[in-house]
Amino acid sequence: MSAPDGSDEGGEIGRPESSDHGYSRVMTTISPSAERTALDAVPTQLFIGGEWREASGGGTLPVEDPSTGETLAEVPDATVEDGKAALAAADEAFNDFRHMPPRDRGEILRRAYELMIERVDELALVMTLEMGKPLPEARGEVLYAASYFRWYAEEAVRINGRFQVAENGASRVLTMEQPVGPCLFITPWNFPLAMGTRKVGPAIAAGCTSVVKPAKQTPLSMLSMARILEEAGLPGGVVNVITARSSGELMEPLIRDARARKLSFTGSTAVGKKLVEQASDQLLRMSMELGGNAPFVVFEDADLDLAVEGALLAKMRNGGEACTSANRFVVHESVAGEFSRRLAERMGALRVARGTEPGSQVGPLIDQAAIDKVKELVDDAVGKGAAVLTGGEPLGERGYFFSPTVLGDVPEGADLVREEIFGPVAPITTFSGEDQAIAMANDTEYGLVAYLFTENVSRAFRVMEALETGMIGFNQGMVSNAGAPFGGVKQSGYGREGGPEGLREYLETKYVALNLSGRPAAL
Numbered sequence: 001m002s003a004p005d006g007s008d009e010g011g012e013i014g015r016p017e018s019s020d021h022g023y024s025r026v027m028t029t030i031s032p033s034a035e036r037t038a039l040d041a042v043p044t045q046l047f048i049g050g051e052w053r054e055a056s057g058g059g060t061l062p063v064e065d066p067s068t069g070e071t072l073a074e075v076p077d078a079t080v081e082d083g084k085a086a087l088a089a090a091d092e093a094f095n096d097f098r099h100m101p102p103r104d105r106g107e108i109l110r111r112a113y114e115l116m117i118e119r120v121d122e123l124a125l126v127m128t129l130e131m132g133k134p135l136p137e138a139r140g141e142v143l144y145a146a147s148y149f150r151w152y153a154e155e156a157v158r159i160n161g162r163f164q165v166a167e168n169g170a171s172r173v174l175t176m177e178q179p180v181g182p183c184l185f186i187t188p189w190n191f192p193l194a195m196g197t198r199k200v201g202p203a204i205a206a207g208c209t210s211v212v213k214p215a216k217q218t219p220l221s222m223l224s225m226a227r228i229l230e231e232a233g234l235p236g237g238v239v240n241v242i243t244a245r246s247s248g249e250l251m252e253p254l255i256r257d258a259r260a261r262k263l264s265f266t267g268s269t270a271v272g273k274k275l276v277e278q279a280s281d282q283l284l285r286m287s288m289e290l291g292g293n294a295p296f297v298v299f300e301d302a303d304l305d306l307a308v309e310g311a312l313l314a315k316m317r318n319g320g321e322a323c324t325s326a327n328r329f330v331v332h333e334s335v336a337g338e339f340s341r342r343l344a345e346r347m348g349a350l351r352v353a354r355g356t357e358p359g360s361q362v363g364p365l366i367d368q369a370a371i372d373k374v375k376e377l378v379d380d381a382v383g384k385g386a387a388v389l390t391g392g393e394p395l396g397e398r399g400y401f402f403s404p405t406v407l408g409d410v411p412e413g414a415d416l417v418r419e420e421i422f423g424p425v426a427p428i429t430t431f432s433g434e435d436q437a438i439a440m441a442n443d444t445e446y447g448l449v450a451y452l453f454t455e456n457v458s459r460a461f462r463v464m465e466a467l468e469t470g471m472i473g474f475n476q477g478m479v480s481n482a483g484a485p486f487g488g489v490k491q492s493g494y495g496r497e498g499g500p501e502g503l504r505e506y507l508e509t510k511y512v513a514l515n516l517s518g519r520p521a522a523l
């Protein structure tokens with residue numbers, strides 16, 4: 001393994017997404033002045049009603065580079081008054097925007113998609129600086145984020161109702177799909193751009209307006225998105241972005257405000273539960289994209305090459321800081337030794353370095369609290385009998401780096417089998433029969449995604465039907481795709497993002513009973 005400032009090339013994570021997602025790009029050295037230029041291009045103000053402005057209280061909060069701990073920029077610390085102004089702007093803009101021709105809404109999204117593609121390198125650099133992920137991964141996220149704008153640009157003109165003859169033959173059933181109204185969006189730091197576009201894209205397509213509150217660690221990507229939407233011709237007030245030090249204080253009054261009609265949240269289950277309570281005041285429409293504890297199940301008949309490759313991707317995409325990250329490896333006892341050895345070899349060879357360094361494959365975790373939590377989980381597992389096959393420790397003298405870690409023989413009682421690790425740690429547990437594998441996979445309050453590796457199609461369908469998750473990766477280590485319904489069950493939340501399902505989250509169905517017979521309606 002190489003240290004954060006080490007120079008050996010290490011192994012490859014592989015190409016997590018299709019080649020147009022940019023993972024195969026050769027990286028060059030990024031100069032400090034290129035970093036400064038990219039940061040200076042980000043509008044570091046609140047975006048309210050189509051105007052860029054400072055917080056009314058004049059406060060700011062710093063944005064830190066997790067690989068150095070240095071401050072990159074200051075963004076406004078919005079007050080409740082600013083939040084209310086943003087919601088008022090979204091409410092006012094809704095009256096017109098809901099009537100904008102669908103084709104025009106689609107064209108704005110298409111232009112925004114194209115601008116993101118044109119600026120992929122600048123957007124990726126800003127993302128790497130504020131969040132830490134290696135540049136090729138940041139580039140992949142920008143393209144992935146943009147793909148939601150492209151997908152929903154195409155969907156905006158495909159919003160249909162239906163017309164049907166009622167059972168009695170006399171009346172007609174007419175339904176229309178109308179925009180929900182002003183929405184509140186709260187997004188996490190781990191995918192600073194994509195978690196925004198996959199809400200904003202379908203909202204714009206449906207004719208909804210919004211107030212977006214990004215995570216305080218990574219506001220720059222979302223502010224850049226707002227600038228792009230502005231340049232793409234989005235009318236003022238349709239999307240508003242507010243940043244703040246205390247999200248709870250800023251957002252609760254908005255969630256309880258009658259002008260808001262929907263809340264879409266991506267983040268931890270603990271915060272999601274709090275927000276669901278607050279949203280019950282107005283009975284807001286809700287989408288909750290919450291935490292996960294993904295099992296990665298490898299059967300004895302799996303193609304081990306495919307499984308190891310898939311494991312590396314499912315575990316190490318975003319350095320393990322993903323809700324879809326494989327949190328537990330559930331491997332048949334007859335192949336567990338071979339699988340563990342090969343995974344440890346690949347994980348141990350990954351190059352850990354600041355995300356802007358050539359060849360970096362694993363960046364820093366988001367902050368010191370993340371390092372402390374991952375270390376505590378590893379120590380707990382080792383204390384209960386797990387074997388460290390590679391890694392196990394924080395790395396480097398500054399920044400928040402942790403070595404890619406594989407733990408073998410992990411007992412079921414270890415805390416990291418139950419809790420979301422959110423770091424580069426792969427715990428391996430074993431099973432001896434299919435029913436046991438299914439029981440182990442489902443033994444969690446979460447239900448976001450599961451990964452399944454087998455060459456036996458009958459078994460694959462049996463297991464897929466039995467898994468209690470919203471998504472399954474079958475013989476592949478990732479599921480993200482703008483055209484597919486992303487979301488979970490159980491305490492991983494409800495609602496779907498992406499695909500036609502993602503658009504429905506922003507539409508209300510209105511039904512009209514039509515009497516065309518000229519006689520009084522009867523049952």
Ligand code: NAP
Nearest residue numbers: 187188189214215216247248267268271289290291292323
């Ligand atoms: P988090 O602590 O729940 O924060 C997420 C967002 O909620 C941030 O913008 C945060 O703002 C805000 N927030 C925190 N407390 C709040 C409150 N009381 N009221 C209103 N907003 C509040 O989660 P995180 O640590 O950023 O993100 C990691 C979590 O997100 C993991 O559990 C991961 O699994 C989950 N996630 C889920 C999905 C999915 O699609 N299912 C995707 C990505 C991530 P501040 O930054 O100001 O605290």
